[in-house]
Amino acid sequence: MGRDIQEMARSTDRLEAGFTALDRQAREDAGLIQKLKAQSREMEFLQSLPNILPADKGYVRTQRAILGEVQALRRKVGQRLRGSLHIVVDGKANKLYLKRGLELLWQADCSVGRGGTLVDPGTGRRWQFVTPRGEFRILGKRENPTWIKPDWAFVESGEPVPPPDDPKRKVPGELGAYVFNLGNGYLIHGTRREELLGRPVSHGCVRLGADDLKKLYETAPVGTKVYIIY
Amino acid sequence: MRDWKEKLKRWIETLSARASNPALFLAAAVILSASHLLESRLRARAASLGPVLRTVAESREGLREMEEEYRPLTELRVHDVNQLKGGILKLTQSRKQVFEAGLSLEEEKRVLEKQWEIMSTYLQLDEDARKIHLMRGDQSLESYSVSVSTPRAFGGVAEPIPNIVQITSKERFAYPERGSYQEAGGQLVWTPPQVGTSVRANALGEFVTFTNGPLILHGPPRKPEEHAAFPHYCLELSLATARKLFLNTFIGTRVVLKPQKPARQD
Secondary structure (H helix, E strand, O other): OHHHHHHHHHHHHHHHHHHHHHHHHHHHHHHHHHHHHHHHHHHHHHHHOOOOOOOOHHHHHHHHHHHHHHHHHHHHHHHHHOOOEEEEEEOOOOEEEEEEOOEEEEEEEEEOEOOOEEEOOOOOOEEEOOOOOEEEEOOEEEEOOEEEOOHHHHHHOOOOOOOOOOHHHEEEOOOOOEEEEEEOOEEEEOOOOHHHOOOOOEOOOEEEOHHHHHHHHHHOOOOOEEEEEO | OHHHHHHHHHHHHHHHHHOOHHHHHHHHHHHHHHHHHHHHHHHHHHHHHHHHHHHHHHHHHHHHHHHHHHHHHHHHHHHHHHHHHHHHHHHHHHHHHHHHHHHHHHHHHHHHHHHHHHHHEEEEEEOOOOEEEEEEOOEEEEEEEOOOOOOEEEOOOOOOOOOEEEEEEEEEEOOOEOOEEEEEOOEEEEEOOEOOOOHHHHHHOEEEEEEOOOEEEOOOOOOHHHHHHOOEEEOOOOHHHHHHHHHHOOEOOEEEOOOOOOOOOO
8 A cells, every 4th residue: 555655646647747847848839929929020011111211223323313413503603602612501491501512511590581561550661571582792790799679570579660770679699699791681590599590580681590590609710601592 | 372362262261252243244235235336336436537638638739739730830830930920020120220220321412412502602703695594604693684784883983893803791780890700818809790781881781791702782772872872783673582592592602793704725
């Protein structure tokens, strides 16, 4: 009987070990299957990612054709510029580029004229807030300018227009730390509302952020050409 | 020692006297039959566990085979996924570069085209045809009729008109006085352009294009008598022509009034 009990105990141990091994094996297999399924799902996801670019060779061919045109333009414009330092203001993209010849030195967001016309109901005077296109020059530049508030600024805000020498017209700090004069009342200056840069919101001047304005002040001397394009 | 042995002997004798023989025999029989029953039951249970053990072993073998099948498959799939990830990463980076280069090229093209437009555009007066041409290089882009073949002087302007002038400013509505910029006492003083009903505004009307000479291109005046008194040279443009010239020219555009003829070669 003792032998039977011992044999029985051995059988039970073997059985227990067998079940444990079976359980472990089943768990491993289930894990493998789960992993395989997850990998399959990931692969399906990766393969289903949309292509953000046209994959056909036509895109590259078009780019090559554009490059040919750009090279011809570079030659023509480069001959005129002769490596000179100049500013390009893109009124549509509201970007300002500082270039030396064809080389782009840096670019910044800016704001140009918002367009539209303001009419003074009292006198019938009209103002158009457009930044004109063309080739300008920096005629002068200054630090800490005071803005002499023009009539349209009072008309726009519905305030009575004061006489020309009225102290109300002097607004220090409105134009930022630096100002560039482009002639005929058009300026490049700073703004108190930098969050609006990149959008056409000015009254005809070119607005720049404080850091970019400082950089431009330090880089562009009087006489630098300014091309305003649309 | 002898006492202890004596005590044990007496205790056994007492125990033997108390228990009767049949009782002992019965007890032994019960114990033996119980043991036999237990043994047969254990034997039967052990025999029944054998097939279960075999089934477990078979199942385990099946699972092992399954594992052997799935493990390389999973490894293969992991490898595929990693390879795909690497490929997608490289492809995305390469396409991003192509896309950004394309954007940058388009941007440069746009800027250069517009810049070249400003650099190469000029106006040319054709005295014989009484037209003013909007030129780009040697090509006439548009032609507009003018009332007079040569600019007419008004307001007793004494300054002679040069052959070539350049556009310096534009006013959609003629201001009573032009804007100015000056420095006074170390401060920037900017007087903005104003609009009103002064002589200047009445004389020049709308779509006014000023040059660095005495020539002013503008639409019909508000008051002809004030126009006649305002010193300038005029091409007496219609409102439509003045508008088109205003819109299609730039600050800095040259106005060629008398094209220079090539020198005669004998």
